[in-house]
Amino acid sequence: MRTADESLINDTIDRYVEGMRTADVMLLRSAFHEHANMFGDFGGELMAAPIAALFDWAAEDLRPGASGAGHRVDVEDVEIAGDVALARVHERDFFGGDAREFFTLVRTGDGWRITCKSWATVS
Numbered sequence: 817m818r819t820a821d822e823s824l825i826n827d828t829i830d831r832y833v834e835g836m837r838t839a840d841v842m843l844l845r846s847a848f849h850e851h852a853n854m855f856g857d858f859g860g861e862l863m864a865a866p867i868a869a870l871f872d873w874a875a876e877d878l879r880p881g882a883s884g885a886g887h888r889v890d891v892e893d894v895e896i897a898g899d900v901a902l903a904r905v906h907e908r909d910f911f912g913g914d915a916r917e918f919f920t921l922v923r924t925g926d927g928w929r930i931t932c933k934s935w936a937t938v939s
Contacts, residue, residue, distance in 0.1 A: 820868055821928070822894045825921055828928045833907075836915045841871055849922060849929040858917070862906045866934070867910040875938035889917075899923040907935070914938050 818826070828847050835844025852867035886909035893904040905917040917935040921928045 819896075820864045821896050821901070821923075825896075825903055826891055827930050828921065828930060829889060829891055829903060829905065829919060832930065832933075833887070834876050836874070836878070836883045836910075837881070837902055839874060839882065839889055841875045843891075845871055847930055848933075849924065849931045852929070852931050852933070854933040856917075856933070857937050867930075870933075883911055887911075901928065 830848040831843055835841065835847065848867045854867055854870060855862065855864050859862070866903065878901065888908050890906045890908065891903055892906060895902045899922060901921040901923075903919040905919060907915045907917055915935045915937050916931060919930050919934075920932040922931050
């Protein structure tokens with residue numbers, strides 16, 4: 817059974833996914849801390865950028881449903897230590913591929929927010 821914090825962390829990750837699925841930049845933004853970063857493989861290259869780059873891309877190029885009809889996320893594990901947490905996630909059917917992701921989160925006055933999104937594309 818999930819703890820209250822685990823449920824709130826899952827809700828934060830769900831906002832990220834739903835924001836990507838619906839191209840809702842405000843919803844997407846609500847999942848992240850304002851100083852968040854992202855790191856991962858992107859076309860064979862390492863992407864390292866402030867999260868604002870994701871918001872800018874979503875605002876300019878993302879369309880509702882573009883992430884894929886089967887796009888979903890399975891939160892496999894959440895570890896909480898005080899006001900910080902790590903969520904291990906499997907993102908499936910995201911633009912036709914799968915990714916293993918690690919989200920670090922922090923509890924703020926506004927709830928849990930993602931501070932870092934790191935991923936690797938998997939088969």
